[in-house]
Amino acid sequence: MDKAGYQLTDFLHGLSGKQGDEIIRRGTTRDLKAQTVLFHEGDPARQTYLVLKGRLKLGKVHELGKEVLIRYIGPGELAAMITVLEGRDYPVTAETVGETRVVGWDRRTMLQIMAECPQLSINMIRNSMDRLEDLQSRYLELHAEQVEKRIARSLLRIMKQSGRRSGDEIIIDFPISRQELADYTGTTLYTVSRTLSAWEKKGWVKSKRARIIIADPHALVLFSEKG
Amino acid sequence: MDKAGYQLTDFLHGLSGKQGDEIIRRGTTRDLKAQTVLFHEGDPARQTYLVLKGRLKLGKVHELGKEVLIRYIGPGELAAMITVLEGRDYPVTAETVGETRVVGWDRRTMLQIMAECPQLSINMIRNSMDRLEDLQSRYLELHAEQVEKRIARSLLRIMKQSGRRSGDEIIIDFPISRQELADYTGTTLYTVSRTLSAWEKKGWVKSKRARIIIADPHALVLFSEKG
DNA sequence: CGACGCATTGACAGGGCTCAATTTAAGTGG
DNA sequence: CCACTTAAATTGAGCCCTGTCAATGCGTCG
Secondary structure, eight states: OOHHHHHHTOTTTTSOHHHHHHHHHTSEEEEEOTTOEESSTTOOSOEEEEEEEEEEEEEEEOSTTOEEEEEEEOTTOEEOHHHHHHOSOOSSEEEEEEEEEEEEEEHHHHHHHHHHOHHHHHHHHHHHHHHHHHHHHHHHHHHHSOHHHHHHHHHHHHHHHHEEEETTEEEEOSOOOHHHHHHHHTSOHHHHHHHHHHHHHHTSEEEETTEEEESOHHHHHHHHHTO | OOHHHHHHTOTTTTSOHHHHHHHHHTSEEEEEOTTOEESSTTOOSOEEEEEEEEEEEEEEEOSTTOEEEEEEEOTTOEEOHHHHHHOSOOSSEEEEEEEEEEEEEEHHHHHHHHHHOHHHHHHHHHHHHHHHHHHHHHHHHHHHSOHHHHHHHHHHHHHHHHEEEETTEEEEOSOOOHHHHHHHHTSOHHHHHHHHHHHHHHTSEEEETTEEEESOHHHHHHHHHTO
8 A cells, every 4th residue: 555664664775776685595485375384384485575466364362262363474575574683482473364475484593594694684673563562552452442443443454454446435355254353453343343343333334245445534533543 | 589681681791800990990880779760850861771779660751650660671781772862852851760870971972982981882783672571562462461460570570680580489579560561561560469369369478568578480481371 | 847749448330241043155075 | 255253343231449528537747
């Protein structure tokens, strides 16, 4: 959506095309189907992944059932840097959303590349600081804000990250279920469902099964900020 | 407490003493009194701080009153890296706990140092990944766990970070009020007070005004893990 | 000693989670 | 193209956890 924000978190930002190509060549590119699970079962090795196309859904599970959705990782962003730096498992689950292409590097290669190209380290810090800030805000909201407001903010956040404008409306262009929105917001699918129903009556959103269209972004923003 | 964990997050880890001294010399060392507020009012400039002694309390405020405590920053850790990398304000509040000594670098100096010494970037990434993971866990807990368990986990977390052993007991060796523990846990001081009172009857903790002693760490761990 | 801030405790209400029952929509195979 | 299956979404009812408010107690410091 926003090209500037994009490049800000882009792993390869600030490099020449040649350097970037070389770095990507040294990793293993893989095309993944929707709902492929990474990091755990079926994943060959501990690698750090760069998303080229599609989207990774990072989550964290508690005791059977309870789950939170940490973040969606879009093109240009890295996942599982921790495996490289600490050499241990990354304690989150990852699943692809839609057709996804990633590049993976193993620990040794990644450390080599970082040593050769300091700019990458800087980019990684920026990106992890951004994520930290994002999570800090959501942490605060989870404690301080009522569910409906939080749902609004979640929608807006996802919209900013992966929205596609169509006239006055904004379409979230990947499938997201009530359950997932609930996990992202920190609530239950029931509450999400009720809330979206209410908003649909007000004309703020339209939704089909796992598809959400924000019909009146302005109203949502107002609601999320004052209520 | 744990020297290994310490070095892991140490900004200067992996450098020779000489290099470290030189880097610190290029910043501005300052001694701060308890409850000095950083980052905002009274803070001369946007700087990145390294804590040498004492402790910084990072928080984030919502609308009047509501506040969450993001993290305590101990010796060897950095705060406000974002100001260096993005050149903008760091959206959290910081306050010193007890007598504290910090070194501050401005944006330009910091970038120079990083360029000269890539190891620092690596350390910064490690540290921010650790924090990210910590916050992810707390985010999950805030959503999935009941208050009492969360309070237990908060206490244990703080204990690990700043506990001092004394026989079987562990003393948290800086003053922490009910309100602060509540902000850290994501609850209210009333609930914290009730819970601590109950635990005191069970002999799990002892507490005086703003001082907490964990009398039976084992029981607390068991409780936090099962219930 | 008085005053202020921190802590305790009780009573109460309500937001939102839980559980259960339907309805709707999307696949699937004949 | 239609029955059939399965997953997602809706909606209602009830209740419990925990936040809110108010009153009181207690330790510390000027």
